[in-house]
Amino acid sequence: MASIVWLAPAVTPATEAGDDPLLPPFGAELIVDFDLALSPYSEGSDDQQEVFRAFALGLHAGRRWHRWGVGLAVEGTLWRTLDGRGEDDWFGALHTGLEGSVLSAGGRIRTRVGGGLALLLEGTALDSAGGAGFYVDLRPAGLRWALDDAVVGFDPLTLFMTLPDAGGIPLVDVQYRLCIYAEFGR
Amino acid sequence: MSARTYPLLLAALGLMTLPAAAHGYSLQTAVSDSCHERITVSSLDVLLDLVDDVSGFEVPDDPLLRQLLGRLQFPGTEDASLQVRFVMFSIIIGVRSPDTDGHSTFNLAALRRLHADPAPRGQYAHALRGPGDDGIAGDLAAVDGTIAAILDEVQTGASLSAGGVIADKPAYLDHYGVVDVPVALFAWHVGRALHALQDAHAHMIWDAEVEHIVGVLNYIDAVEGRLEDADGLAHSDALDDCHRDDVAPLVEAATRRTRALTLAIVEAARTRDGAALRAGLAPCVDDATDRDACGWIVYNPPCRAAIRAGDTDAVEAVCCDDANDFCGSPYAAIARQEAVGPYLGCATAPAGQSGGWAWGLGLLGLAWLGRRRRFAAPTALALLALARPAVAAEADEAADAADAPPRLSVVVEGHGSALDDRVDAAILSPAFGYGVRAGWQTGRWRFGLHVDRDYWVSVEYGARVDGGVLDVAAFAEGLFFDDYVRVAFALGTSTLMFDTELHSTGNTGVFSEIRPLGLRFPLGERLWLVLDPFTTTVVMPAIELDDRLPSLRKVQHRTIVGIEGGFL
Known part of the structure; x- marks a missing residue:
């Protein structure tokens, strides 16, 4: 499935260069986007094939000045690890933070970095409920397509690192992700 | 420890x-x-x-x-x-x-x-x-x-x-x-x-x-x-x-x-x-010899x-x-020396108070945003500028290049990867190396040969750099958005270049790589800086069909930087 999504840019027809100004409607000033992130690149070290190890749903809102943007992010994340018996352990965390972005190639490519607070919502007996830490979300390059009233985007490979329990031996999770989003703006 | x-x-x-x-x-x-x-x-x-x-x-x-x-x-x-x-x-x-x-x-x-x-x-x-x-x-x-x-x-x-x-x-x-x-x-x-x-x-x-x-x-x-x-x-x-x-x-x-x-x-x-x-397990008696x-x-x-x-x-x-x-x-x-404590200096919050400091910080951040109608772009955004393709300044040159692209391209590149996100795996799996790609372009597509040398860093039983693998593959890639964006696939062989606990030098298996979104920054009329922020690269130099023997397989997310030259 991931391979099919990866092929998407390959069927996109080339368009006029026009990097500056941004192609409409890429230049909206107030933006809200909803995104879904998955981790399709992982698998168990025990060779158990799991399609997605992590899921996340996010809401992002912000302001854009020409190609530069800043915003706030709220994201709920679920991810899986294994317990000592080899059974699934699921963790849940709420991530909220600041992010900055920049558009290039006429608005058809977006680079975004974010980071902030990670709040553990669901863990194991070893974790303190409500434990807090931080996260980093690196999305170095993603593709965007304009629809009538919105923009849809695709970040094929991003890096997300969360540390929602910084106490004791910290709880750390690394996720290489695929993200899709719909952006609305005016 | x-x-x-x-x-x-x-x-x-x-x-x-x-x-x-x-x-x-x-x-x-x-x-x-x-x-x-x-x-x-x-x-x-x-x-x-x-x-x-x-x-x-x-x-x-x-x-x-x-x-x-x-x-x-x-x-x-x-x-x-x-x-x-x-x-x-x-x-x-x-x-x-x-x-x-x-x-x-x-x-x-x-x-x-x-x-x-x-x-x-x-x-x-x-x-x-x-x-x-x-x-x-x-x-x-x-x-x-x-x-x-x-x-x-x-x-x-x-x-x-x-x-x-x-x-x-x-x-x-x-x-x-x-x-x-x-x-x-x-x-x-x-x-x-x-x-x-x-x-x-x-x-x-x-x-x-x-x-x-x-x-x-x-x-x-x-x-x-x-x-x-x-x-x-x-x-x-x-x-x-x-x-x-x-x-x-x-x-x-x-x-x-x-x-x-x-x-x-x-x-x-x-x-x-x-x-x-x-x-x-008992105390010694006084006259124990x-x-x-x-x-x-x-x-x-x-x-x-x-x-x-x-x-x-x-x-x-x-x-x-x-x-x-x-x-x-x-x-x-x-x-009393070198006493252990929380790894990051953060104590586990007592019940009922957990996360309070975090929420406090979050509220402070929001308050700061609310008080400032205009604020300077964060440093992170300044860093982002480095990742922006130089399309504006080099638009003319890029357009010229798009009009008559060189048919032969050669890329010399270096790569590195560090983290592993697999379930129940070590968080570190460092590797690094270099490679050369030579391709022939027809239309927006290129086809060619990829060769890379990938060195693996061992961390479990002592730090050392192992010989890793030699990867040889055929690749296909497409250039889009006026050649600023590149999507590439490669498939070939991966050959082990050192003896492991289970396999010997020369073992050969499969190499595959997807570069989902690379960026090309024009440096001159026929010269580009190419960046692949992350790839998904699978090197599998030893494939075992016996269930009792593990295959040797690494999933790497490489970051690649290279210089591309155009010829002909």
Whole structure:
């Protein structure tokens, strides 16, 4: 499935260069986007094939000045690890933070970095409920397509690192992700 | 193990990839020297001399085990039989087991499970106080708990010795990950018992003569940041360091007692009489001639008696703690050095207050945003500018290049990868290398040859750079958005360039790579800087069809930077 999504840019027809100004409607000033992130690149070290190890749903809102943007992010994340018996352990965390972005190639490519607070919502007996830490979300390059009233985007490979329990031996999770989003703006 | 001794990794990867460490005498890793293995191996001639007397040590006909025994070398066993090496192998797997449970020492999730285990028994396996072991009585409870843990391992092992029971146990191999290998359960349990006894000399404060224990350290409360006076001293990385001169008497005692315990275990297995074992775990009598055959782990006898009698005056008079400097023990001062704490300096929040500071910070951040209508772009955004394709400034040149692209392109590139996001895997899997790609362009598509050299960094049993693989592949790539964006696929062969524990140089398998979104920055009319922020690259130089043998397979997310030249 991931391979099919990866092929998407390959069927996109080339368009006029026009990097500056941004192609409409890429230049909206107030933006809200909803995104879904998955981790399709992982698998168990025990060779158990799991399609997605992590899921996340996010809401992002912000302001854009020409190609530069800043915003706030709220994201709920679920991810899986294994317990000592080899059974699934699921963790849940709420991530909220600041992010900055920049558009290039006429608005058809977006680079975004974010980071902030990670709040553990669901863990194991070893974790303190409500434990807090931080996260980093690196999305170095993603593709965007304009629809009538919105923009849809695709970040094929991003890096997300969360540390929602910084106490004791910290709880750390690394996720290489695929993200899709719909952006609305005016 | 030194739990906070990872400056190299901190510098390289930042706090978020801080590897946790097993506590207790250190295991051999990239960032710590072997203590458990060294002490154990120095004692094993006792066991190996007697292996033949214990029935049932048949080496299983398992391809993975045979491969490992054929390639792994343990000191002192170079000329030993396969049977002896199997016993040694089983003991070593057992000795590492309490600290890693067969996982990588860089598998943070596994280490949290093992070392943050709030059950007292989980701490006694490392000769440490349980979470409820408070005050001087807590010292005694921890010592008794450790003795019980040793006895339990020994009795379980002894009960399995006659039948030569074999079972699969997890072990970690660099580059392969966790594999299940057959071990002789008797020997595996012996290893676990030796681990606890050795840790008793790293986590307990002994008197000057190393004859009895006057205090027990605490890891679980210390690492959680909730250590109080009644919890005892925190686990000390200094006392844990078997290479320090000032703890040499402790290490020597641990080595002698490891040999003695090994001897007693084998004796018990042979004769079904645990007299030697009981004597070893009891205090020495005054006229004992062989001081190594007794008193392996003895709590301060007068204090034990006072606690048992409930005599508080006597407890105050004869027991040792931080207030009386552990009765003058020379190891008390060492035990106060390099105290363990929360890895990131963050204490676990008490119930009902958890996360309050975080919310406070979040609200402060929002308030800051609200107060400032206009604010300078964060530094991060300035950094982002570096990632922006130079399309505006070089638009004309790029357009020209798009109109008449060179037909032959050659890219020289370097790559690196560091993190692994697989379930239950070590968080670190570093690799780096270089490569060359030459392609022929027709329309927006290019087809060509990719060659790269990928070096692998081993981190589990010592830091070293291994030969890695040579990858040769055919690639296809498409250029989009006026050639600023590149999507590429490659498929070919991956050839192992060094000998692993299971495979030899020259083993050849499959290489595949997807570069989902690379960026090209024009540097001149026929010169580009190319950047692939992340790829998904699978190198699989050894493919095994036998379920008992692991394939050698790495999933890398490489970051690639290169220079592309256009010709013709």
